[in-house]
Amino acid sequence: MANLTLRYGGQAILYVLFAAFVGYFSTSPPYQHLPPDQALLRLSFRAPGQLTTDCRPRSPEELAKMSPQLRAQMDCPRERSPVHVRVDLDGKLMLDETFAPAGLRRDGAASGYRRQPIPAGEHLLRVQVNDSVRVKGFTHEAERRLTLAPGQVVLIDFLPDQGGVVIR
Amino acid sequence: MPAPTGSAGAPAALWRAAESALDRLCGVDDNPLRQLGAIGFYLFWLIAVTGGYLYIFYETSVAGAHASVEALTHGQWWAGGVMRSLHRYASDAFIAVIVLHLVRELMLGRFRGFRWYSWVSGVPTLWLAVAAGVVGYWMVWDDLALFVATATTEWFGALPGFGAALVRNFIAEGAVSDRLFSLVAFLHIGLPLVLLLVMWMHVQRLTRPQTGTTRRVALTGLAALVALSLVAPAVSGPPADLTRIATSLPIDWFYLAPLPALYTASPEAVWVASVGATLLLVVAPWLGRTPRPRPAVVEPAHCNGCRRCFDDCPYAAIAMAAHPSGKGEIAVVDADRCASCGICAGSCPSAVPFRSTATLASGIDLPHFTVDMLRAAIDATLRPAGTAGTTLVFACGHGAAPTPQPGLAIFTLPCAGLLPPTFVEYGLRLGATGVVVVTCAPGDCEYRFGLRWTLERLEGTRPPRLRRSVDRSRLAVIQAGPGSRAALDRDIEAFRARLAARATGSAAGGTSRPTLGETTHG
Ligand code: HEM
Numbered sequence: 001m002a003n004l005t006l007r008y009g010g011q012a013i014l015y016v017l018f019a020a021f022v023g024y025f026s027t028s029p030p031y032q033h034l035p036p037d038q039a040l041l042r043l044s045f046r047a048p049g050q051l052t053t054d055c056r057p058r059s060p061e062e063l064a065k066m067s068p069q070l071r072a073q074m075d076c077p078r079e080r081s082p083v084h085v086r087v088d089l090d091g092k093l094m095l096d097e098t099f100a101p102a103g104l105r106r107d108g109a110a111s112g113y114r115r116q117p118i119p120a121g122e123h124l125l126r127v128q129v130n131d132s133v134r135v136k137g138f139t140h141e142a143e144r145r146l147t148l149a150p151g152q153v154v155l156i157d158f159l160p161d162q163g164g165v166v167i168r
Numbered sequence: 169m170p171a172p173t174g175s176a177g178a179p180a181a182l183w184r185a186a187e188s189a190l191d192r193l194c195g196v197d198d199n200p201l202r203q204l205g206a207i208g209f210y211l212f213w214l215i216a217v218t219g220g221y222l223y224i225f226y227e228t229s230v231a232g233a234h235a236s237v238e239a240l241t242h243g244q245w246w247a248g249g250v251m252r253s254l255h256r257y258a259s260d261a262f263i264a265v266i267v268l269h270l271v272r273e274l275m276l277g278r279f280r281g282f283r284w285y286s287w288v289s290g291v292p293t294l295w296l297a298v299a300a301g302v303v304g305y306w307m308v309w310d311d312l313a314l315f316v317a318t319a320t321t322e323w324f325g326a327l328p329g330f331g332a333a334l335v336r337n338f339i340a341e342g343a344v345s346d347r348l349f350s351l352v353a354f355l356h357i358g359l360p361l362v363l364l365l366v367m368w369m370h371v372q373r374l375t376r377p378q379t380g381t382t383r384r385v386a387l388t389g390l391a392a393l394v395a396l397s398l399v400a401p402a403v404s405g406p407p408a409d410l411t412r413i414a415t416s417l418p419i420d421w422f423y424l425a426p427l428p429a430l431y432t433a434s435p436e437a438v439w440v441a442s443v444g445a446t447l448l449l450v451v452a453p454w455l456g457r458t459p460r461p462r463p464a465v466v467e468p469a470h471c472n473g474c475r476r477c478f479d480d481c482p483y484a485a486i487a488m489a490a491h492p493s494g495k496g497e498i499a500v501v502d503a504d505r506c507a508s509c510g511i512c513a514g515s516c517p518s519a520v521p522f523r524s525t526a527t528l529a530s531g532i533d534l535p536h537f538t539v540d541m542l543r544a545a546i547d548a549t550l551r552p553a554g555t556a557g558t559t560l561v562f563a564c565g566h567g568a569a570p571t572p573q574p575g576l577a578i579f580t581l582p583c584a585g586l587l588p589p590t591f592v593e594y595g596l597r598l599g600a601t602g603v604v605v606v607t608c609a610p611g612d613c614e615y616r617f618g619l620r621w622t623l624e625r626l627e628g629t630r631p632p633r634l635r636r637s638v639d640r641s642r643l644a645v646i647q648a649g650p651g652s653r654a655a656l657d658r659d660i661e662a663f664r665a666r667l668a669a670r671a672t673g674s675a676a677g678g679t680s681r682p683t684l685g686e687t688t689h690g
Contacts, residue, residue, distance in 0.1 A: 010193040015392040022260045023396045027418035031428050033315060034415040046333040102331070113325060113332035151415050155339055168411075 038117040039148035041089070041125075045158035046111035049081035049101055050132035050139075078107040084130040085112065086138070087156065090123055120150040127156050127165045140164030179275040184612065184651060196611040198384045204269035205371075209379040210386055211262040212364065214393075218255035219360075222248070226307070228353045229346045233309040234407040241403060253397030256420075259301055261393065263422040266293060274452075278614075281460045282483065282507045284453035289370040291449045293363060300359035301423035306352050310405035311414040314338065318413075319427040326435035339410060373505055374616070375484045461582070462535045463506035466499050470518045471531035473497030476631055477512035480585070482616035486512060486532075499532055509615040510534045510586030514625070517632055519588035521546070537582060542591065549577040550598040559664055560595040562587050563606040566614040568648035568656040568689070570606060576660070584608070585618035589625045589634035592643055602642045602667045604660055609649030610688050619647065642667065644687070652689035659687050 034040060055076040063071050080101040087095040095114060102108030110131075123146045128138040142165035146154060157166040190199045200207060225248060227236035240248035270290065273279050279287040305316045321335040337343050371377035381389070405414065419427070429438050463485075464477075473496040478486045485505035491498040499512070512532045513519060519530040521543040528540040550558060560577050561570050564584040572578060577600075581587060584607040592603045605622065613619040624630035626645060634643075644663040648656040 007193060011388065014190070014193060015388050016395075018261070018264075019257075019392040019396040022257050022264060022393075022422075023400050025421040026256060026260050026400075026402070027420065030416045031419045031424075032416050033428075033431070034413065036415050038415065040413050042339060044332070044336050044339055046336060099332075109333075111331055111333040113322070113335050115322075151412050153339070153411050153413050 034117050034151065037120050037150055039120045039150060039152045039154065041087075041094075041116045041118050041154050041156070043085065043087065043095065043112060043114045043156045045083070045085075045156075046109050047083060047131065047158050047160055048109040049083050050134070051077070052079045052081055052133050053077045078105060080107055080110075081131055081133040083110040083112070083158065084138075085158070086128045088126040088128075089118060118148070120148045120152070122147055125154070125156075125167060127167065129158050129165055131158075131160065142167055177277065180277060181651060183272060183275040184609075184649060187612070188649075188651075191611070194384075198382050199611065200381075200385055200389075201268070201272065202611045203378060203381055203385060204265055204272060206378045206381045207265050207385065207389065208262065208269060209367065210381045210389070211258050211265060212360075212367065214258045214390070215255060215262060216360065218251045218258065221251045222255055223353075223357075226353070228349045230309070230344050230349060233307060233349060234404065237308050237404055241401070245401065249401050250394065250397050253400075253402040254393055256402040257393050257396050259304070260420065260422040261389075263297060263301070266290075266297065270294075270449075280453045280456075280458055282485075282505055285373045285505070286370065287453050288450055289366065289372075291446060292366050293370065295446070296359055296363040296366060298423055300356060300363060301420075303352055303356045303359060305420070305423065307349075307356055308404050309349075309408045311408060311412070312405050312417050312419065314408035314410070315414060315417055315419075316424065316427065319430055323427075323430055323435045323438060326439065344408075344410070373484055375482050376617075461508035463503040463508055464501050464510070464512050464532050465535050466501060466532050467529055468492055468498055470516075470529050471498045472517070473499070474517055474531075475499075476515040476517065477532050480511050480515040480617065480621055482509070482511065482618070483507050501532070507615055508534055508536075509583040509618060510537060510581065511583055511615060511618055511621060513537075513539055514583075514586045514588050515621070515632065516588065519632075520590050521588075521594040522590065534582065534586070537586070539588060539591075542579065542581075542587075543594070545579060546577075546591070546595055546598065550595065550600060556599055556601075558600050559602045559604060559660070559667070560600045561604040561606060561660065562591070563604075564608050564614075564618065566650070567606050567608040568650055568653040570604075570660055571653065571657050573660075575664070583613075583615050583618040584622045585615065587622065589632055592626070592634055593638050596638065596642055601671070602644065602663060604644045604646060604663060606656060607645065607647050609652070610647050612649055641670070647688040649689060655689040659689075 055074040057073060058075050063073075082098045082100045084098045085095060086093070094116060097112070097114070099110040099112040100106070101110045124143070125146055126143045127141070129140040130138045132139055140158070140160070144167045148154065155168045157168065158164065159166055187199060187201045190201050194200065196202065222240065225236055225240045227233055237252070241252055242249065273287065302316060302320060306313050317338045318335055321338055324330045325332050325334045337348065371379060405418070426438050426442065429441075468491065471491070473488065473491055475488060475497070477499050478488055483505050485502045485507070487500045487502065488497045489500045513530060513534055516531045519528070519539045521528060521539070528538075528543050530539045533539060546560065549555060549560070557575055558577050559575060560579070562579050562581055562584065563570055565580050565582055567584075569580070570576065570578055584605055587605065592605070595603050605626065607619045607622055608614055610619065621630060623645065625632060626634045626643065628634055628636060644659070646656055646659050648659075
């Protein structure tokens, strides 16, 4: 009898221990994704850069060399510019990176994603973008004064058809 | 005869020690460590049933998802809440159990050679199970779900084909759509269905796979999970808010452990580690090049198509086909599935040593360990003069090895199941005082059914049967695992002492004691 009690008791303990193991690691230990006093700065965009070159009329000699059904008057190269992004936080450089257009012919949109935890509190965020190789300096720019709570997410997007740099 | 080698080594001994310890608590039959695969199937069904209940109340929309889960959790805590918690905890237990199952087969060395198929087909279950669980966490659409969604898309975004734009689906207001929730729900049902298909494929090369647990394990396990669900119900965090990210997250380490590594290391590192580990698992059966013994061979002239080997093969390696003679059927061996255990040789009705042919030709045989070799070895032991008093020992090469003693003739077999029962009678008729059959420990048969078939054949409940007329008191069947040599030696000694006492006692009219299947050692 004592032996039986021991066996059933032992089994009960075994299953309880397993359940406790499962229950514990199901939610614990917590994962500290960001330090408690940090906010998150994200850059995420997907935008085609400007075309690298304008269309240009073809000369008669060039046209003569082409097969008749392909004889278009204008030559329009489709290569796009890379998108250069520069982010300054409180006057300090945080990111300075160039994102290449997609596609073998470099004729697709450029896309980028970066994340950077920053301390919560007051910040001055300045974002500059260049999406054309034909322009020196930057083509778009935005500046925002931010007051960030811990865990708050700031998203930097680049939407050329909606005014350029968007800070949300 | 070449002596087969057992699966020794420290990892195997360690695992066996753990199993024996639990045997003492749960008994061999109800020891969860001995039925981990079956528990995997059981938990899968439990997850499916509880998930089905949750799905009735789940709303597949951005606005409705979180609220519908909250209503289920708190509005009907006694049903939906318990179901949700059971769904969660059974899923966690599922991962724990299949990882333990993998560790068991690894530590016991059961992943090489003919087992490659079982092993390799097990690997994708890990990915599918984790993927299904991760998607499950999106469904709740709380702060944890948002983290899971962004982290997994960040992870996939690191792959060349996907690109950095993937994560945009989860970080901009308005990007998360109801359509996306339909996709997530579809994946959360579809992935487990694929998992079930792979689980089914996983047991295709096993005869009678144990896909159900014993009743006690099922009920005690369920009771433990229900208790856990009541004590610590699964709950949601605050609804997902794309402008905020939780700094501290109560993550489920069974499913989400790789995600923190994306940030402590990098997405690329997690890809390398996970794909690398998977590839290592997949090629593991072929690392270390242990030569595979030759598969069983069928002799058409002696195969009468009785199907016994077909029934007894633990690895579905035998099929029946039309006999080349045009009459009846013949057994056909699939060499890649064959474990070379010899259980088929032990089942063959042609393996009768009394036949007076010069060579004993059987219907199915191991080329490197034929029943003819076994008969020749017995003949060589018992036919010379002065061998009276010899005790024959047929020992499973994977169980305990008996210590050689004067008067003991030990034959080590690849599996006790290779022994045709007629060989017991043959040995006794040739003058052996007794026969000992040593099998592996209960619940630990290297070839799944070797132990069970051996016992049933010797008890006369499964063909080929040991004839009723054979004196059972001169036969001892001892179940002894690799770690119990000393106990085995003691049992053999005791058996021989009984035989000796009987020899003197029977002259004085003593009684005999049956010994069949009485002794077991872990
Ligand atoms: C969903 C997950 C899994 C389930 C439900 C499952 C289930 C099973 C079952 C029921 C058996 C048959 C046991 C028997 O009747 O003897 C088995 C055998 C086996 N499993 Fe799994 N398994 C899973 C995953 C894995 C994984 C991940 C691996 C390793 C990578 C693995 C390796 C093996 C091996 C090698 C055997 C053959 C054992 C033998 O031949 O003795 N399994 N599994």
